[in-house]
Amino acid sequence: DFIPSEGFEIQHKGGEETRNGYMAAIEWAPTDNFRLKADGFLSRFDSKEFARGYRVKLESSQSSYDNLTANPDGNIIGGTFYRNPGSSTRVELVNDDNQDFDEVASYGLKGDWDISDNWSMSFDASYSSAESNFRNGLLWSLVAEDATVANPVIDQNVSISYLNNGLNLPNVGFSQAEAFSDIDRVMVSKYGIYPYENSDEIEAFRLDFKYQLDNNFVSSIEFGARYSDRTYSNERSVFEYGSDSGFPNSAPPLRLTQDMVEVVDWQGDFAYFPSYLSIDLDKALNAWFPSGIPQPVQSWGTANPGVINSPTPGLGPNTAWSVTESGSVFEEVTSAYVMANIDTELGDIPVSGNFGVRMVDTNQSSTVLQDVQGDPEQGAQYITDDAGLINDQFASKIIGDTYTDYLPSLNLNFKITDNDQIRFAAAKVMGRPPINRLFANANVRVSDVFGSIDEDTGDIVLTNPTAEINGSSTNSPFLRPFYANQYDLSYERYFDDTDGALVVALFYKEIKSFIDTTATRPYDFAANGFDVPTEVVVTVTNEDGLPELNSNAEPITVTIPTVNGTYTTAQNNSEGGYIRGIELAYTEIYSMLPGLWSGLGVNASYSYTESEIQRTTGNGVYTGNLPGLSEQVASVTLFWEYEGFESRVSTRYRNPFVSKQVGVNEQTVNYDGETVVDFQASYAINDNLSVLFQANNVTDAPTKSYFGDESLTGTIQYFGTQYFLGMTYSL
Structure with missing residues (x-):
């Protein structure tokens, strides 16, 4: 047995970015002891990116192969793979166009008030928002035997050779290499677009007080509170047309014209790769959809088994992910702190710094569609998608977590001389996961298997003999922050004659908990409580995507078993670990140099870091680097x-x-x-x-x-x- 890679990609990528930013601030000081400042920031960021080249799908379980090459550990790193009748071994010519339209806005109002000689306060109110519309349009093309005929068929003469060369460019060879740049052979076979629409809003309020003391140890006391309310949303949608593995009559491929394409030749070290056609996405889509380019929608898909009003039950796409991966995250954070500022002496050494503690209370939650198998007692509802399809298997819920943290900290600065000082810091720290990681979109999917009839033999050909079950729960509102106790010790030397410093720092971070993502393969879904099928029924279809019928005019079906695949999870790893090391930094402006050279300077740094964490996977427990x-x-x-x-x-x-x-x-x-x-x-x-x-x-x-x-x-x-x-x- 051997496991080669699923395939590989060879692509050109590029694009352009445009960013406009606007900022304004106004300050009002009606008296000497009160200041009010308002500011605003607006940024618009648009980007267009492309990916051109080819994507190789070896489909080794269906293909023939020879000349396999393995590394000393027995892993396949090369070989030649041939397409068999009814298989899907192929080279896809890809022309992907991604567009991202982002807007960020932030507004704030801050006031500072010196109440008396000892008391002062400040308050801050802010609002920020971010919106993103990421549209990833993907265009696939395949090689036909002849693209000029009325009913083109996919070229079955496919052989793919490759040999990896470590961290250098690989050796590759394709039997269809000359066809990749021939408009009489290449045809557009599939278009897909899978947008992400995100919004993120935060309202925050902060109030701080400071009281000056008159003693030989603590110079002042500070205390305050902060509240923030955050809402994040993610909306998915999809539109697909055609096939990336053939030319179905129900979605015939597009014949390319010269004005749609440009031949791309690889240059330099890449010059031995075959040339290919770069396709103008807009021109191709306008020709393929003359009545208007269809837009993506959020849809269960007509083949989803939970849809009760599908016009073609069991046939067509199953795009339930576009519904289950759409939703919102809510986060409320309330914090309060108290801190004492130090200003004293240890013998003849001036000591400054602070110590204090911060309390942080977090309430985080997420919308979720839970698959309750249509049980009304568990909240099953009729959920209608943008296409009017109704699913009765899910319950709409909000789930979440609440927790409170106390974060002490200590900072000390020892001024040994006018030019030398030692700093020490110790603190318990936390780092929240990105807001999108708190969205509850766990899912389990059974892979699609398609069946057709071989015209030469009459045999039923399946794209796979089994249907693989895979699952993911890498995002969850129950994920907690990264926690660590960290300690820092540094020595700083400031130069007399020039502007600059030399810093030597030691650091140690004792990791208490971090978010760990692990994948287990094979994962026994049924034994772990998942309601998954042991077999699935595959409807054999013709080139039009319609069922093949038997002598009784009934759809021909094949029952195949399911097999366990990969389950990817994210959880808070409380086994912990550490990060430790040393850092050296040197900065100097050579102001002693004459004239224009007095502005010459250098900034250099070096760090050495060791880390270790303990992780648990399906293969056991092991330690590794962070x-x-x-x-x-x-x-x-x-x-x-x-x-x-x-x-x-x-x-x-x-x-x-x-x-x-x-x-x-x-x-x-x-x-x-x-x-x-x-x-x-x-x-x-x-x-x-x-x-x-x-x-x-x-x-x-x-x-x-x-x-x-x-x-x-x-x-x-x-x-x-x-x-x-x-x-x-x-x-």
């Missing part, structure tokens, strides 16, 4: 400032690390080390107007990932150099 952390990170910035002109060159390095990436599912992978060079220059034309130029990743350093061993290639991505030109005008 995802996202590199053991060694270094940066050097050379900068120069002179008469309104500023420029800087920065180099950032991090050694290999473990983090997450999204493939077929979210995966934890290894990333190779990276060295990135950036450049920035700006010029203040006058007191009101300045211009800025940035070039990020000047050397086009790639990002490379792999699965445990470098021979198991994950991704090799060249993002190119990004250029930004901006202007700032202030009144």
Whole structure:
């Protein structure tokens, strides 16, 4: 037995971004002891991105293969795969267009009042909102035997060869390579769009007091409270037409014309990859849908078994996810704190800092559609989607969690000399999960299996012999924050003759709890209380998507068993762990240099970090590094400032690390080390107007990932150099 990859992608990606930001502030000071300030910020951010190239689907369970190559551990890293009759081994030419329209607004009102010589207070009221409309249009094309005929058929002569080359570009070969750029062979076969519409609103209020003391230890006491009310919503929708694995008569493919396409040739190190057609999405869709391009809707899908009014029961799409993954999150946070500011001496050493505690009370909840198998006693309702389909299997509920945390903290600064000081800090800290992680959208799905009849043999051909059950519960309103006790100790040396400092810092973070995502395969869904089928009935269909009929004019069906697949969960891992290390930082402006060189300076830092966490998976308990952390990170910035002109060159390095990436599912992978060079220059034309130029990743350093061993290639991505030109005008 062997398990090759599901496939691979070779693509060009790019796009353009436009951002406009507006900010205004006004301050009113009617007296010497009262100030009122109002400000507002508005930003509109639009981006258009494309992905062009090919996506390879090996479908190894259906294909023939030879010349398999494995690494020393027996993992398949290459081979040649052939399409068999009735199978789905193929190369999809992809033309994806993503559009994202975002708007962020923030408004605030703040007042400061010096009540007396000892008392002062401040209050703050704010409102912020964010809206995002992400529209990801995907266009698939397949190679036909002849795209010029009235009834084109998909090319069955498919062979795909590949050999991974570790963290270098792979060797690939395609029997259809010349056809990828031929409009007489390539036909558009499927269009899909799967938007995300998000909104996020926060109302917040804050009140703080400060009382000055007259003693030799505590200089003042501060206390206050904060309240915030947050609502987040996520709406999904979908429209699909056609097939990414064939040319059904019910959704015939689109014949391309020369004005819709452009041949793309790979350049440089990629020049040996086959050329392909880049397709203008708008022109293709206008030709395919001359009466108007259909828009996505939130729908159960006609094939969803819970739909009671489906016009084609068991046939068509099952898009229940667009309904179950739509909903809202509600978060209310009330906090209060008290803090004492220190101003004293230890012997002859001045000591400053503070100590205090903060109480944080959280109430978080989420809407959820729970599958109660249509039981009215458990709240089952008739739920109608945007297409008018009615599902009676779900109950609409709000579930959530309430918890209270107490976070003590201590900060001490010891001024050893005028140029030297030691800092110590200790605190219990928390970090909330992103708001979208609190949305309850757990689901269990049975994979779709399709059946057809082989025209040559008359045999029934299934896309898979079994239907796989997979599930996910990676988001939940019961997820708690990241908790840790952290300790920091640093020594700082400030230079006499120049502007600069040398800092040496030690840090230790005792992790108490963190959100951990794990995947178990195979997962026994039934044994763990999930109501899942042991078998499913597949309706055999023709090219039009209609049922094939037997001699009694009844639909031909095949019953196949289900098998357990992957269950991905997120939970609060209370096994804990640690993060510890040392950091060195050096900053200096060489102001002793003559003339224009007096603005020359350098900023450099280096950190060494160790981390360890304990995780439990379906394969047992193991320890590893905290995802996202590199053991060694270094940066050097050379900068120069002179008469309104500023420029800087920065180099950032991090050694290999473990983090997450999204493939077929979210995966934890290894990333190779990276060295990135950036450049920035700006010029203040006058007191009101300045211009800025940035070039990020000047050397086009790639990002490379792999699965445990470098021979198991994950991704090799060249993002190119990004250029930004901006202007700032202030009144």
